[in-house]
Amino acid sequence: MSIDMAQFIDAFLEESFEGLERMETELLALDGGDPETLNTIFRCAHSIKGGAGTFGFGAISGFTHGVETLLDRMRNGEQEAAPETVNLLLRAVDTLRAQLHAARDGGEADAAEVAEVRTLIEAHLGDAAPASEAGTPPAVDGDDGIDTSSGAHDGGPRGWRIHFQPYADLMRTGNDPLRMFEVLEELGTLSVHCETDRLPDNADAFDPEDCHLAWTLELEGDATRDQVQEVFEWVEDECDLLIEPLDADSEPTTEAPPLTPEPAEMGATTPRPPEASAARGGSGNRGAESSSMRVNAGKIDALIDMVGELVITQSMLTDISEQLEEDPSKMEAQIERLRTGLGELERNTRELQESVMSIRMVPIAQVFNRFPRLVHDISGQLGKQIELTLKGEYTEVDKTVMEHLGDPLVHLVRNAVDHGIEMPEERAAAGKPETGQVTLEAFHRGGNVVIEIRDDGKGMDADRILAKARDAGLVGPNQHLDRHEILQLVFEPGLSTADQVSDLSGRGVGMDVVKKNIRGLGGNVELESEPGKGSRLTIRLPLTLSIMDGQLLKIGDETFVIPLIAIVESLQTLPESVKQAFGKLPLYRLRDEYIPIVDLAALFGRTEPSPLPERALLVVAEADDQRVALRVDDLLGQQQVVIKTLETNFRKVPGTAGATILGDGQVALILDIAGIARMASGRDTRAA
């Protein structure tokens, strides 16, 4: 039978990556070697080893064998779960992950690292036996301790005589003598003689579930002793068995006719590694990660339910239209039904939309899970004591958001560990517990996902940040900033506040990149900090990237959409608040702030700049800490809009974040407030 193993490889890789993640989590939680935890870790390694061997990744299987052996000894209490052992196992997990990635992507894992970790594990095991040399796990071989050298070939015997006397309970393990004889028969010409002398004399002693018979079998042909032995492999300890060459002295006891002589060679029985991943075609390239995702089956079921309801509603609407055609006189009643039907349709559509959206939502645990390891490693390197607490790991975020969240979060958590939490002695001197706390929490608030990174470390020194910012020319010598504003300066490019630049973080690049990444996801990040008490970073992200709440507005005869989240307020101008400076954008004074007024129609080149009417309608919007006041002609409704990128459908248009299709089929541009602010400041002299 030829079966292409490649079709199972993706599933194997996916579950192996999950297994590695599990191993890592449990290893980090392994306090002193709890047996149940060790069992779980062992099982993960065990599955990877077995699967790797089966699916053609012999080297991975061989590597895992050593890991498994070490874990086996740990769970049996033969080896201590010392920190260095746990660290070695964590390193082995990394190495395995790299090997599996290489297997998936058709690349090569770092052979030196693999060999080194392997050697370390072997050294840890303290003997030479564990990891098998060839990279493949031990193969099936003949039976131990039995002479397998003599065969029926080479002028040997013309067959075998087998004395087979099962013990009474042989059949209770599901072994069936008849079936075994049938297998023997495939090896040559078989004659069977049944010995009934063990049958009990009286019926009371006869247990039909016991085996009371014995057999002498003669197999003629060129089967080897190994082949014959194999047939009895499973029952060796449940029978008396003697296999001797047919030429030996003992006389054949009977001439029982052969059953059905049909000699056939049994297939080769040595394990043969299946075809490796070479035949996997395109499935192995990079990006496999992002092209597929696991979806909770419940979500799919809900979706199917909803489609079912949609179909019902559709047939109801069809029915109404038919009724109307047949009997227009009942218009009134039918219109009532039509309204109900449309209401139903609206509800179905909304639910369907929510359902479909939820498919893209994945628990943030997928990102959070990497942090216990990270904190463990860094705090070990730095000699700090840190306890990391994860909260709200099951908060769901859009898959794309999550994929882009990893790097910024790593940076922020590193910062908290590296710069936030003090050395144990320093903490003790400050009257704090020696173990620092870092908390990573996610939750939903409004239409946003909020992620907080908190530490109880030394906090930020606002004076020092301000001094650095002045040095770097980010803040003018006479510019006054409040504490909150000063703290937000850490997100400016080129501002590092670490006393020492360490290996881990803080080279003055990073926080600005973090902010840029979060902005790119349509979110924002804020810092709060109190000296001596710690810091808190708050990241706010939209639930999804493809749908947003928008405010529709009219400029000239065009409809535009701006993200509701960007709107600060809408107002009618008071003439005395408008400041007009020559060659500059007019400014609007809103409380203590001057905000540039942007004439969108002119900005987009629709009309010539026109003077501001006495009582104009302004929408004040904010993005990237910049505010602009947009001149609009009318405010329309608010609604959820589906964002379509212009780049893929048309081309990039400055000042827009995309487009959407309105209910009446009209296309409306979605304004990019940050972009407009940039355009406006670049066109100062020409606008207005």
Next chain:
Amino acid sequence: MAKVLVVDDSASMRQMVAFTLKQAGHEVIEGRDGKDGLSKAQGAKADLVITDVNMPAMDGLQLTRELRKLGDYKFTPILVLTTEAGPEKKQEGKAAGATGWLVKPFDPDQMMNTVNRVLR
């Protein structure tokens, strides 16, 4: 055609074993672990059980012991999948009441050879 219960906590192994059996014309019931396997076994009488050993919830050896207690499975062939070729592990399986074993790694041909030793 026989009805085969395949129990393994690894989905890829289970798929591979199940696919191979189906290709050979057998009907397959799948169990995710020992516990699940036991309830599937009770739901439908299988002609052959193939089970992994190391599994959460209930391991393959315990599953074998539990199955042997059921009237329906007293004489049913049960094959355990093991990664150990050593006699010790094999004996554990036998002691629990398994018919035989299949040592990982194996390929579909080897598996069917073994399956054919116990299935009629």
